[in-house]
Every structure is written in C-alpha cells, then in structure tokens.
Amino acid sequence: MHDIRFIRDHPEAFDAGLKKRNLPPLAAELLAIDKRRRAAISESEAAQARRKALSRQIGIAKAKGEPAEALMEEVANLEASLKKGEAEAQRLDEELTRRLEVLPNLPFDDVPDGTDETGNVEIRRVGNQRNFAFTPKDHVVLGEATGEMDFAAASKISGSRFVFLKNRLAKLERAIAQFMLDLHTSEEGGYTEVNPPFLVRDNAAYGVGQLPRFAEEMFHTDNGFWLIPTAEVPLTNLVNDTVLDEKDLPLRFTAWTPCFRSEAGAAGKDTRGMIRQHQFPKVELVSITTPEQSAAEHERMTARAEEVLKRLGIAFRTIVLCGGDMSPASRKTFDIEVWLPGQNAYREISSCSNCGDYQARRMGARYRPKEGKGTRFVHTLNGSGLAVGRTLIAVLENYQNEDGSVTIPEALRPYMGGLATIPGPVARK
C-alpha cells in the first residue's frame, strides 16, 4: 500500500518507480482523486463540527429546562447535506485505497531496469560447478531408480505436481530442514524458531500483499482459510496491528513449513520432477526492522541463506532482480540460484526481499522510535533459507556418483545418523 502523502510530495519519484515496474505514470491521476477527496473531507467535517456544537447546546438547554426546538430544527436542516458530504468523502477515500492497494511497491534506485528475468543482474558466483567424469543424471532418474522418489504413486492419489519421498530420501529432506533451522537459530544466525499455522484468514493474506492480487495462486478451503503459499504470511503477520518498541528491533523469525501453491499460470512449466510442486517444504526467514536498518538486514539475510549452500558445498550464484521480475511487495530482491548439474543450469533456491513499509502499512505494524514522538511503520523482509525441496534436488544432483549412489554432505551426516552414502540401485540388489 502506498502513502498518498509520499506521492503528493514526490510525484516524479513515484512515477519513476512505476516506470521501473513497467507501468505508466499514475501520480497525476491519483492526486486528482486525492484533491477531490480532501475537499470532500473538509466540507463534511465542517458540517459535522456544526452539528456537534448544536447538539451540545441542546444538551445544555435541556439540562436547564429551556426550550431547544429552534436548535433541533437547525440540526435537522443540516442533515441532508451532512449525509451527502460524508458519503462523498467516503466514496473518494475508498476509490483512492482501491487504486493504491493494487499497485506494486517502488523499486529502489539501484534495482536494474528490465521487463523480465533477462534483465536480472548476477552479482556474485560462489563455489565451483563440480566436474563429473560421467554424465550426471537429474534427480528424477536418481530418485526413481531406487524407488525412494515416487511420482507415480503421488499422481494416483493427488495428481500431478506431488511426490512421495520414502526411506533415505524422506529422511534426507528432514535432515536438510533441521540443518537449516539449527544454523539459523544458532547465535550466529540470530533467528527465533517459530512453528506457525499453515492456514490463514483473508486479513493475513492481505497484509503481506497476497490478496487481492494473487488469490488464484493460493489454495482456499471451503470454510474460508487460505493454505499458506509461504511461511512469510504467518511470520510477517506476527506483528500485524501492533506497536513495537524500537529497542526490540530487529525481530528475526524462522520457520520450517510446507508451502502450498496452485501454480496457476505455470501450466507446462517444470512439469518434470520436484522442481515445481503444489506442496513443498521451505525454511523461511523473516525480519522486522526500522527503516534505517532494512538495507543492511537485507544483505545479512541473503548472506545467511547463502551460508546454507556454502556449508553444503554446492555452487551457486546470487542475482539482483530487475524491476519487472520482482514480486509486487518488494523494493529489492536477491535471488540465490543453485547449480543443478542434472539440468545443467542455475535454478532459484531462495528469494530475499526487502519490502520496505509496504506490508507494514497494510498490516498496521508500527514501532515507537527512541527519539521523537509518534509512531512509524516498520520495514519487513523475507527470504527463503532455503527451499528445502530444491535443496534436496541440489544435494542429489551435485553429490551423485556414477553408480547412482549419493554421497551425503558432511554437514548433513549428523542428521542422518552418521550415514555417509545413500546407496544406488545396484547396491540394493
């Protein structure tokens, strides 16, 4: 949600931000509505002030036992214009909100221009892509060969975009999630572990900007709940409708949850394997900060997500998304892309966004500054730390051996009961 006063004071900056989003300028149009809105408010409030004063006089007159008919008649005469003025002010206010709430957040100046993913800019590469002495298989071949990754069974029960993991792979997925949570909740990580609800109401989905824009991307129950598409929804809403103390900021939350996405509009995209599922586990990171802290917190959060892949010893690159590829709530987004030898490509495994005060305004999440009066909106940030399903894919594909077995990265072995290798199909016979 945008602040109309910001638009009033910086119309050209607002339009420049929209341009980065590949949208036409709107400041002039919005300010015209705002102008009429403010005029209507002034007019309506003046009438209300008159009524209030008269009613007070009526009260005083009646208390004294004096006649008040003349005063009451005067109020009655106000009634029609009063009702009309109030309705007009409300109508214009709602119109403005309706226009503002669907607009995306303004990208920071250092966000690159672009209309789609081709405009994204790589900012670093970490680790070396592994050299294979054989042709690496993708995770589907590896997993199905051992029977521990079963798409056929899942499709019988739930249709496409679901999977059964069994035995070592089921355990490996859990190990990965535990490893991530332990890292993020360590002293160095600084996040507080949270186990949130997976079903949320409209207002929570609205607060982070999922509604009204992305209703078709989420699963909905017939009694009104939304299945969370990411733990960002419950974690960020932890501070909705609250006034925090500056001394308590930043707040850092992490959660391991399933994420549910209808993937409407992704028909035919990544239909093979576990890359894009209706349900996938993810470890999420959310930070609540002051406006001054948010840029540094954004770098920190991204670094914490990268740390997972560093410790797993898997190559990745980090890119900054261009204005046209960022999610609407974000002012700046870093994507971490992991090297997948089975696809011979870097694929998104994390997305870390600084949402500025966009979500805070929608949620009513404020804080009291140490200095000065009043309250200010907090800044909210969220990032994957990491997508667990895709991390599983990355481990399988990067640590595979020629016989189809998979070496377990050192960092995960404590979570696998010390197991060093998931045996391949031949070894099982």
Place this chain on the structure above:
RNA sequence: GGAGAGGUGGCCGAGCGGUCGAAGGCGGCGGUUUGCUAAACCGUUAUACGGGGUAAACCCGUAUCGAGGGUUCGAAUCCCUUCCUCUCCGCCA
C-alpha cells in the same frame, strides 16, 4: 456440535444516552529527592485523517471504545447484523 461470557488507549481495567478521547492502575517519558541504583513523590503520555504553520515545534477541526448498519438533536453507553476471543460440556489427534 451444545450452553454461557466478553471484545474500551502500549498493556490491564472502570464507564447513569449529553463538556467522554474516555476514571484508575501498569508501562513509557520529564522532574524532585538521592553518594549510585532502587523506592517515594510531582508532572506528562493515544492514533488516523483534514486544515493552518518554516515538510520542525505547535495550533485548529473531525473521526476512532472489534467491524458494519440503525434509533436519537446527541451513542463507548440502546437495537440489529457480523467477526473474533474466552469458559464449561460433548466429540476428537
């Protein structure tokens, strides 16, 4: 699912239809006292929007007592609808 209770300021908690933005307490802030801290005492302390003002301080106005309607000259207070929370019973992981 059945039966009840309740939603008031950062938090807790009062509130006969008329000067209630709302008693009191806690917390916060400022001060007095104090070797320091604590305690005590005094004062102060809501938010949003509109207007004015030096985009400060501040001033004026309006709204806000879960939300939305209604009654009334006037509603935190009465009526209706709705959402939410809690308690007990039943059922259940």
